[in-house]
Amino acid sequence: DVKVTQSSRYLVKRTGEKVFLECVQDMDHENMFWYRQDPGLGLRLIYFSYDVKMKEKGDIPEGYSVSREKKERFSLILESASTNQTSMYLCASSVRDTDTDTQYFGPGTRLTVL
Amino acid sequence: GESVGLHLPTLSVQEGDNSIINCAYSNSASDYFIWYKQESGKGPQFIIDIRSNMDKRQGQRVTVLLNKTVKHLSLQIAATQPGDSAVYFCAENILGFQKLVFGTGTRLLVSP
Numbered sequence: 001d002v003k004v005t006q007s008s009r010y011l012v013k014r015t016g017e018k019v020f021l022e023c024v025q026d027m028d029h030e031n032m033f034w035y036r037q038d039p040g041l042g043l044r045l046i047y048f049s050y051d052v053k054m055k056e057k058g059d060i061p062e063g064y065s066v067s068r069e070k071k072e073r074f075s076l077i078l079e080s081a082s083t084n085q086t087s088m089y090l091c092a093s094s095v096r097d098t099d100t101d102t103q104y105f106g107p108g109t110r111l112t113v114l
Numbered sequence: 115g116e117s118v119g120l121h122l123p124t125l126s127v128q129e130g131d132n133s134i135i136n137c138a139y140s141n142s143a144s145d146y147f148i149w150y151k152q153e154s155g156k157g158p159q160f161i162i163d164i165r166s167n168m169d170k171r172q173g174q175r176v177t178v179l180l181n182k183t184v185k186h187l188s189l190q191i192a193a194t195q196p197g198d199s200a201v202y203f204c205a206e207n208i209l210g211f212q213k214l215v216f217g218t219g220t221r222l223l224v225s226p
Contacts (some may be wrong), residue, residue, distance in 0.1 A: 004157075031212055037167070039217065040122075042216050042218040042219060043158075043203070043216040045213065046178065048212075049214065058213075090157050090158070092157075096212065100146070100163070101148075101212060102148055102160055102163060103148075103205075103214055104160065105150075105157035105158045105159070107155075107156055107157045108155075108156070108157045
């Protein structure tokens, strides 16, 4: 079974803090993704990565950055957290395969910024 | 509990009924579709997928139907159980493009 893990289930931070969200997958997947999920808005793509040290902006990259130093790990960074970044953050991974683009998700991190 | 489903359309069924959840997709070029299930407090879980060269695909208690003419996707759950209560999302993609576009979801409530 594919396993995607996220470092925290719940996180509370203060405005202006630097926040790191970590994601690890154990299936040797090339692609990794970070989403945020908000009521009524569904999943919105923040950043994704096709390979180590590669990153691409998604639909809402402002206020975020990412790091992929190892294939299995994809980190989301909030340089200076703001209250409008309070959300559920979901990490996903997929294999680079033209026959399937199924993404497998982690359990999510619920971040609250006070 | 999770607040992700606060503004979602809701389908309420009785245990043992069949459920049908619908999804309209946007891109006529999309050729790969997935249904996900998200339980409260958890990440989305893959249920079933279908490619555009198919009209129907069956899994265990689930069937996905694809109507490309009207860009419509549906998920049928047979003999719905309380454990099926969750938010269900469809996702579409152009194969090989690596990115999915997600619908906003439907909440399924199953009463015993």
